[in-house]
Each structure stands twice: as C-alpha cells, then as structure tokens.
Amino acid sequence: GAGVSQSPSNKVTEKGKDVELRCDPISGHTALYWYRQSLGQGLEFLIYFQGNSAPDKSGLPSDRFSAERTGGSVSTLTIQRTQQEDSAVYLCASSLVTRVSRHSPLHFGNGTRLTVT
C-alpha cells in the first residue's frame, strides 16, 4: 500500500513569504505528526493530531507556524512570514494508534526540504 506522501519535495521561498506543506498519511492511520529536522540535528517535534481530539501544538516554535488536518486525513503545515531560520526538512509521520510501539511505529514521508532565501 501507499506510504506517507509529502509535497512538495523541495520548496525555495523568499524571506517573508508564506508556505504550505502537505502531508497525506497512510490510510487508516489515526495519528499524524509533524517534525522538523535541521542540518546536523535530531528531529524536533512540532505538532500532533489524533482523531477528533484537539491537536498537541506544544512543539510549534512560534505563532507563525500552524497546521490543520482535514477530515482526519490530509494535513497542511503553514509557515507565515518565513524566516531564514525556518530552513529545514519538514517530516510528516503517521501511526496506526497513538501509542507508538513495535506494532504501531511511526511511518515517515520523504519530507519537504524548505529553503528560505
């Protein structure tokens, strides 16, 4: 079956512009995560969606970042007024259930590489 799909794979934008990153999780996966990976760094948690519950936004670095998940499936991460420090790879992941484990690990997309010039 299809894995997690992210688009675009690469995005170059000018400082101050808004960008939208899309994630299409694996069908049937109830949990969806956004992570950010900067060069030489581990993964930084951004936001988490689980079913109809309120999202966990505790990882969003500023109010310029927002995300939504429509119909419990596709998610969009929006960065407003982009800054150069926003340049990173943005990874989306989904899991079958909330509690990640051997039977329900995170499945990642290939990421969107964002470059802010």
Next chain:
Amino acid sequence: AQKITQTQPGMFVQEKEAVTLDCTYDTSDQSYGLFWYKQPSSGEMIFLIYQGSYDEQNATEGRYSLNFQKARKSANLVISASQLGDSAMYFCAMRGAGNNRKLIWGLGTSLAVNP
C-alpha cells in the same frame, strides 16, 4: 528530563562485517520503548527495530539486533553482515511512559559501508 545520546557522529565499516551503533538514554520512567530508524540519502525515515523496557529478550529483526542493557541504560544497534545499502544515518529514539506521542530523538550516527 528524558534524553537520547548517540556519541558516534560517524562510523565506517567494511562490507560483510558487523557494526555496533551506540545509544544511551536517560529516563526516570519504568515503562518506555526504544526505537531505531534508518535515514538514507533519500530522506525517508525507515523503522528498523523496537525494544520495550519490559521485554525480556533483546529484539532482533533480520540483520538488525538490539543490545539492550537496562541497568546501563543503553540500547545499541548491531548490524550484522553489513551491506553497501546500509550506508545511511541511524537515529535512536525513545517513547516515555507519560508521553506516548513525542519520541525523543538522538542526533544520529552516519554509517558508511566500504566495499
């Protein structure tokens, strides 16, 4: 605070040999899970292996095994019979008891397999 430490920024191994990638963790939770992921140059994070804190045996998945030493809080990944396709970044991550959602990630180890 929970933390994952991967002390080897880069590793080299000869094809067909075994290699161990180190991971130590810090947590006060009694129940936790440890994951290893592989990230090739394509960028996708690929799940390799999982070890639960209450698992009595070390996890194994094909050529991957996890050397779990609970008292030392280490969860090293062992790759046997290395292949050229094993060249990638490898990340260790932990799920705590109180937070099932946010995995804590190490900074990764870059593995290069030489022919």
